Amino acid sequence: MTIVDTTTELTARESELLARVPDGLYIGGVWEAGSRERIGVQDPATGRVIKRIANATPEDGIRALDAAAAAADGWAATAPRVRAEILRRAFDLLQERREDFALLMTLEMGKPLAEANGEVTYGGEFLRWFSEEAVRISGRYGQNPEGTGTMVVSQRPVGPCYLITPWNFPLAMATRKIAPALAAGCTVVVKPAELTPLTTLFFAQLLEDAGVPAGVVNVIPTSTARAVSEPIIADPRLRKLSFTGSTPVGRTLLAQAGQNVLRTSMELGGNAPFVVFEDADLDKAVEGAMLAKFRNIGQACTAANRFIVHESVADEFARRVTEKVQALRLGRGTDDGVTIGPLIDDRAVASMTALVEDAVARGARVLTGGTAPEGDGYFFEPTVVVDVQPGSDILREEIFGPVLAISTFSTEDEAVAAANGTEYGLVGYVFTRDLARGQRMIDRVDTGMMGLNTGLVSNAAAPFGGVKQSGLGREGGLEGIHEYLSTKYTLIPA
Numbered sequence: 001m002t003i004v005d006t007t008t009e010l011t012a013r014e015s016e017l018l019a020r021v022p023d024g025l026y027i028g029g030v031w032e033a034g035s036r037e038r039i040g041v042q043d044p045a046t047g048r049v050i051k052r053i054a055n056a057t058p059e060d061g062i063r064a065l066d067a068a069a070a071a072a073d074g075w076a077a078t079a080p081r082v083r084a085e086i087l088r089r090a091f092d093l094l095q096e097r098r099e100d101f102a103l104l105m106t107l108e109m110g111k112p113l114a115e116a117n118g119e120v121t122y123g124g125e126f127l128r129w130f131s132e133e134a135v136r137i138s139g140r141y142g143q144n145p146e147g148t149g150t151m152v153v154s155q156r157p158v159g160p161c162y163l164i165t166p167w168n169f170p171l172a173m174a175t176r177k178i179a180p181a182l183a184a185g186c187t188v189v190v191k192p193a194e195l196t197p198l199t200t201l202f203f204a205q206l207l208e209d210a211g212v213p214a215g216v217v218n219v220i221p222t223s224t225a226r227a228v229s230e231p232i233i234a235d236p237r238l239r240k241l242s243f244t245g246s247t248p249v250g251r252t253l254l255a256q257a258g259q260n261v262l263r264t265s266m267e268l269g270g271n272a273p274f275v276v277f278e279d280a281d282l283d284k285a286v287e288g289a290m291l292a293k294f295r296n297i298g299q300a301c302t303a304a305n306r307f308i309v310h311e312s313v314a315d316e317f318a319r320r321v322t323e324k325v326q327a328l329r330l331g332r333g334t335d336d337g338v339t340i341g342p343l344i345d346d347r348a349v350a351s352m353t354a355l356v357e358d359a360v361a362r363g364a365r366v367l368t369g370g371t372a373p374e375g376d377g378y379f380f381e382p383t384v385v386v387d388v389q390p391g392s393d394i395l396r397e398e399i400f401g402p403v404l405a406i407s408t409f410s411t412e413d414e415a416v417a418a419a420n421g422t423e424y425g426l427v428g429y430v431f432t433r434d435l436a437r438g439q440r441m442i443d444r445v446d447t448g449m450m451g452l453n454t455g456l457v458s459n460a461a462a463p464f465g466g467v468k469q470s471g472l473g474r475e476g477g478l479e480g481i482h483e484y485l486s487t488k489y490t491l492i493p494a
């Protein structure tokens with residue numbers, strides 16, 4: 001691994017872009033900054049504050065819900081074609097502003113520019129996909145079995161929604177919720193993660209430019225997520241809560257949502273198994289491992305967490321993957337040639353250190369990396385550990401960082417038991433050349449998604465989501481819009 005020296009001063013281009021990002025709350029079509037308290041947003045590559053933005057209070061949260069509730073009927077009554085065209089315009093504007101969005105995400109979140117560009121593509125696809133879905137919302141119609149009437153099943157927007165997003169994919173996690181909600185005819189209040197609110201504010205400005213009417217989308221960054229969210233979730237005008245984030249916060253929100261029997265979608269944590277059989281194409285497996293582990297600096301819910309490798313190929317797999325890891329270039333995501341950026345904050349660095357230390361104390365060996373380099377920013381070396389023993393924290397916890405942990409198995413049943421030995425069930429990866437075995441693993445590994453001989457599954461056209469404690473509901477695909485629709489049945493007697 002190479003560490004790329006970085007300049008810590010903002011370039012003229014970066015300063016100019018940051019100056020164009022709104023610094024206020026967006027409520028009822030009005031940008032509000034005023035003299036309120038501010039949140040300082042940091043560049044994780046330097047630890048420096050790059051912009052200060054307005055910090056929403058609980059009263060602001062309720063005013064945002066007022067705006068969403070006031071706009072709800074008008075937006076629900078807006079022709080699907082009109083909603084579709086606004087979303088399509090937003091997709092086109094995002095392509096025009098691609099470089100700004102990519103740079104902004106790199107600045108506030110740290111991922112390398114090429115990956116930020118990839119997120120603009122991925123995040124944008126939700127706008128295009130749901131602009132196409134908006135005009136295909138349909139129901140059923142038929143005679144009742146008794147022949148005494150007609151049954152009509154229709155789909156209605158659920159109403160005002162509260163959308164809470166995490167910091168790891170600042171654009172895509174917002175578009176994956178906002179696009180289907182708007183397509184379905186729902187209005188929204190969005191609370192971005194306090195660590196990365198700039199992308200969402202910049203995106204709200206884009207939606208305004210695309211023609212989204214006032215009040216349909218409201219954005220309230222805050223450093224007091226719980227205090228701002230509780231009154232919104234308790235308000236009977238709210239009809240839906242969609243959350244992406246950690247499982248512990250998801251549990252708290254589900255309990256709060258239970259009070260009003262609120263519709264919920266929960267996209268929570270993962271602990272993905274990455275199983276490599278003895279007949280796997282090892283080049284493909286290594287390529288898949290690099291993507292599944294080091295994309296987004298390991299900070300993805302879909303990140304491979306546990307590499308479960310057949311004992312006969314484990315050494316060779318570890319050798320080849322270590323070679324690739326050593327070729328990574330760690331640095332600020334804007335710098336040329338950087339392939340891996342900083343972690344989001346100092347807590348994340350401390351957590352990597354603790355996980356590696358615990359694994360080593362229980363008998364694992366570090367093949368490369370394992371420490372946080374000296375200097376500014378929240379960096380941790382990309383790391384490979386082998387001989388990870390059962391009971392190690394690294395197998396139980398969501399790592400959420402650039403640490404690749406390998407343990408071994410000898411039989412298929414053992415691989416299945418290891419893969420399923422977690423309370424999470426978001427995604428699993430399997431590498432084998434044997435199609436029948438691949439099919440058995442797809443059936444037996446208890447997850448919402450599977451990658452067969454690939455390390456990347458996300459696609460706007462596919463239903464993304466988990467089972468067990470990885471969550472409830474699906475985002476994207478044909479399923480995604482139904483999270484924002486409720487089914488209504490009407491009987492019309494003959």
Ligand code: NAD
Nearest residue numbers: 165166167192193225226229245246249267268269270301
């Ligand atoms: P987090 O749970 O700490 O925070 C997520 C969001 O919830 C943030 O906006 C935060 O401000 C807000 N929040 C925190 N406490 C809250 C409370 N009491 N009430 C209301 N809002 C509250 O998660 P994070 O660290 O931002 O993101 C990382 C986690 O997200 C990981 O566990 C990752 O697996 C998960 N994630 C899941 C998916 C998925 O689709 N399943 C996608 C991306 C990330």
